[in-house]
Amino acid sequence: MNYVKDMREKLNIEYVKSELIKTAYGGKETFLASLHPRTLIIWYLFFGIVPWFIHNKIVLSCFLVLMVVLTIMARVSPLIIVILCAGLLGEIGFLLLVSLVFGGGLASLLPMFWLTVKLAVIALASIAVFTSMDPERFSDALLSFGVPGQASFSVSFGYRILPTLVEEFQRVFLSYRLRGKAPETHGIFYWRTASYYLKLLVLSFYPLILNSAKRSRTTVEALETKGFSYSFTNAEVKKMKLAHLTYTYKDPLFLIGTVAYISFAFWLGTFIS
């Protein structure tokens, strides 16, 4: 009973919101955060794609070790880690269930383990990069790669309205609760209460979407009155927007270090097998 209550206090929307914001805008002073966002994106393009095509267990293990180290260095929020682990374990569990149903047996566990390692490498790479690069830097990096201004701005704006949306979601959810009727008994394993809340969570999205659609009218107009579209006609503006991004000695160091580590991993992989 107390345990459930404790969980409920930990896992309220307020906590999720503050963790999300901290993850996005934490203003970290970690090593990864001090890199130029372009460096991080180039780095990520490798680790987001290449592991899919690697089947060598030694190489994958080396990659995983690197990712774990980087994730620790990036001081990722515990919430994100918990969600990731839950996702990965759920994945294994579900695949195992499917394989058992179709007569696969426990022997299928091993290949699934290696698939999970692959997923973990990619997931951890994403987490390490995106928690180290706030949405503003990410958006500017996209702009510097030549992505159109509207697209790079929408990344930054998407994050900017996230807290506002969460707050509004909370209020709509509360509207349902203040006029709704909770089940009188919790049911076995709290299923009645849980299904009541889940239903409200889903229902709350509809008013939220309608309200946001209505409000975006002002935002679109306001952007125009703020000279947003004017900024694309002027190349100087782009230069000014990107002026705060600078390369330091850390950027080549990081890329060279990574290349060296990757070469070592591949060498080790071929050497052992």
Add this chain to the structure above:
Amino acid sequence: MSRSSLVQLSNVTFTYPGADRPVLKDINLTIYEGEFTAIIGGNGSGKSTLCKTFNGLIPQFYVGDFEGEVILDTMKTSDHSVAQLSRNVGYVYQDFENQLVRPTVMDDVSFVPLNYGLADYKERGEWALNITGLSALRNEFIWQLSGGQMHMLALAGALAMKPKLLIIDEPIAQLDPNHAKQVYDILKKLNEELGITIIVIEHHTEFIANYCKEVILMDQGELVWKKDVREALSQVVELVQRNIYPPQVTQAAYALLEKGHEDRILPIQMNEAITHFSPYSQRTETLPPFTTTSMAGKRELIRFHQMSLEYRTLKKERKQVLSNVNTSFYQDDLIALVGNNGAGKSSLLKLIAGIVKPSDGHVVVLGKETRKASPEVLSEAVSYIYQSPEEMFIDDSIRKDIEYYLRVRKIPDYELIVDKLLADFNLVDIQHQDGRLLSGGQQRRASLAIGAAMNPAIILLDEPTANLDVATKQQVIQMLGKLQNHVQTVIVATHDMQLVAEWANRIIVMNSGSILADGNRYDIFGDEDVMRKAGLVPPQILQLSRALCLAPPCFTIDEFTSRLDVVGAEGVQLELCKGYA
């Protein structure tokens, strides 16, 4: 005096697609440089639409039939993009929180000059923050600001370009009197020292009287006139016919005019009113003695016992919202919770509804400890009406919204109850419309009906008259009267001192998280210390009657006019009170 024109409208007519009548009808208007002009008119009279023609939003962003010509400075608005036109026009929306598009204060305020490629965009941002008093917040995130701070930031963002024209749609709708005055003082400074032309859409005629120089009256899409502020606000009959109420002192002066002098220029500011009324005399008949209502013997509904509330900020700092609150609410109480922004009024309401739980002490509602009761359980007795009605619309028609509470509880024959409520709150014709698409006044009425459908013993309202024009506000006050018959106590958190003076029988003054004073309107409005400390400004008519030494003071215009007699009549000659002369 030759002034150069800044905005020139010639024969402008605009019709929204599908509408049967134009929203702007053949408008001819010149705005000169250096003006400080208020646009007045009822909800839906075309005030915002008019302003949106100045920077080309209409017709470029709104499809519809547009005729006529608008010239901004030297540019024809039809020949330039909104972004080009906006270089010299700052626009602050009524829903200003949606115009903040960047994550931090500094980013947002320097966004406009950055877009226009001005190298000194940061300095401009700093300058605008400095003018609006936000410098200390430059590194804060937008979502951590209070509503008032967001409004200031929207203003600062519009200012950073040092525009020639600044348009503000309802600059003080959600602000307490002190903050409202701050906003207008800033606007005045901008107008006088920097020569920025300012146009406000405003319902508060007392602020218009004190700050604006000219007034434009709109009615159903037509521009009725543009007049000097003094002349404009003296048109009492014409304004009241359109449900616009001039300052209380002006209304009182008009009511006491002798026949045949109705076209006189009337006092519009307090000091003028004091001079104006000084020659009048007071009627001698004695007033019935005022008896205070006693709290004793009434049923206690809600009790706060040594209650404190705190929360943690993102940076893990503790923030005390309410501290050591001890009070009770009784049957038949009509309570107004007053105090400046951030005094803890909304938090107090949320504690009663069980939305937030006390950090310390107890809140007991109808015998239930709120800490142990879920909001669903408390909602059987308490209904909480949000400040913004939109967040109460959870279904696709207001009829369904009103019946939601009854339906999920499977109340027999709930349709009959809903029909009655729809009739009571004047919503029958619009019952099948989506609440989000209604006008501000309709939304407010719908939200009251939703609250009443819960058949609560206690009803809580957060700023029920914010953002409403005076006519709609009067309707809401009437509706509050109707609510009284349905419930045992009504608690309203508000900045609207007129509502407080005319409606409440008990006033609780909050100040930085605790209760500063508790009493009837004579106790509270009579205590200047409390009023000053809590940043409250009494209704104008009350200030006037005090300045004229009327005892007891008057709370409504009718009270005031019935107590005064014509100039030179027998009776007690009015004298200025000491301290007011």
